[in-house]
Amino acid sequence: MADDSQDLIKVREVTDIHSNWSEHGSGEPGKFSFQLILDDGAEEAVIRPSAKSAKVLVGEFTAGKSFYYDTDREVLLLRDLE
Template identity: 60%
Template sequence: MSDYTEKIQVRQVTDIHSNWSEQGDEAPGKFSFQLVLDNGAEERVIRPTSEDADVLMDLFAAGESLYFDLGRGVLLFRDIT
């Protein structure tokens, strides 16, 4: 990797894959989102609570574009309508 790409700390989220997994009989399931960054240059998985997953789904739909700060683990939503 070049010095330039190693310094990039914020990448655009270009695709999102969602997942729900069973946690056992009568136990609540768990959600996760796989964030594909810069068309596959990197990936991150986040595991929100069910309440946070619901809010994230709304924000994913409402934002014009989405970025992920690798150093801080923060999602950045642009132009939310």
């Protein structure tokens, strides 16, 4: 019998987002990260996009009404974008 547990998708609602930027040496480009609070603190995930992707994500976070994160595949799902 095959193990179906690998086929399950574990998706949690993003209930809060914390953003961060940190310097990595004088004159060096900094690093962005977003801490995703999932299901009111049941779990957390951190994503570290490039500066260009971070700019796009901020726009998506502003335009979206709900977000979900697939913790197994590390995929951010955006719904109801305006």
